[in-house]
Amino acid sequence: MTSGETQPYYNIRFMAAPKFSSVRAMIFDLDGTLIDSQRDLILSVNAMLREMGREELHEDTISGYIGHGAPQLVRRALGGNAGDQECERALQFFLSHYNEHKLDNTRAYPGVPEALEHLSAYPMAVLTNKPVRVSVRILEGLGLAKYFRAVYGGNSFETKKPDPLGANTILREFAASPNEAILIG
Known part of the structure; x- marks a missing residue:
């Protein structure tokens, strides 16, 4: 050396x-x-989708929706055929669920x-x-x-x-x- x-x-x-x-x-x-906070957001989106009678989305799909605020996240997760009332109801559920679980994995x-x-x-x-x-x-x-x-x-x-x-x-x-x-x- x-x-x-x-x-x-x-x-x-x-x-x-x-x-x-x-x-x-x-x-x-x-x-x-x-x-x-990605894991808590993903879990809250999928909880919202279950509540709305929808199929859960893959984590990678939801990850691509994160970053533009909750209303856009929920609307994108519901898909293009969701009406305004459905989006509003889904948003309220998502916000409530996320508020309760925001520090579970964050x-x-x-x-x-x-x-x-x-x-x-x-x-x-x-x-x-x-x-x-x-x-x-x-x-x-x-x-x-x-x-x-x-x-x-x-x-x-x-x-x-x-x-x-x-x-x-x-x-x-x-x-x-x-x-x-x-x-x-």
């Missing part, structure tokens, strides 16, 4: 300390970024609590398409709520992500420009 083989390897790109001094807002998505991703602790000096917010009250309860249940100055849900604004209204509102409330913000997720 030569002496070079025993020396540590350092990647020069990571040697300089990150320059976050100008950051005045860190905006995090919730699902798929801070937490893995977990913070590994390293998230430690990362948030490390970043806690920065003003942070959550911007998600999940309803705000459910989001706050999940964050509280996982011990993450203490890191966020504000939590904004899919029902906090007239439009949902990816519309910029939510992010722009957070920037205004945090007195930050887009150049002073980091969007994670």
Whole structure:
């Protein structure tokens, strides 16, 4: 073994300390970024489908529907032939079931609590398409709520992500420009 083989390897790109001094807002998505809630969502969708007399869907199918808010998730799970009344009844069941089971399998991703602790000096917010009250309860249940100055849900604004209204509102409330913000997720 030569002496070079025993020396540590350092990647020069990571040697300089990150320059976050100008950051005045860190905006995090919730699902798929801070937490893995997919299993509870899938189980709630399939419970809703059973309640509506429908066949359950494969987990991969439901996974592809997640991320655009509960109304769209339910409508897509029911399929194109579902009427408005059926969708509304299904949505109410889904929301009730999910509210009762939102923390059965939902977990913070590994390293998230430690990362948030490390970043806690920065003003942070959550911007998600999940309803705000459910989001706050999940964050509280996982011990993450203490890191966020504000939590904004899919029902906090007239439009949902990816519309910029939510992010722009957070920037205004945090007195930050887009150049002073980091969007994670």
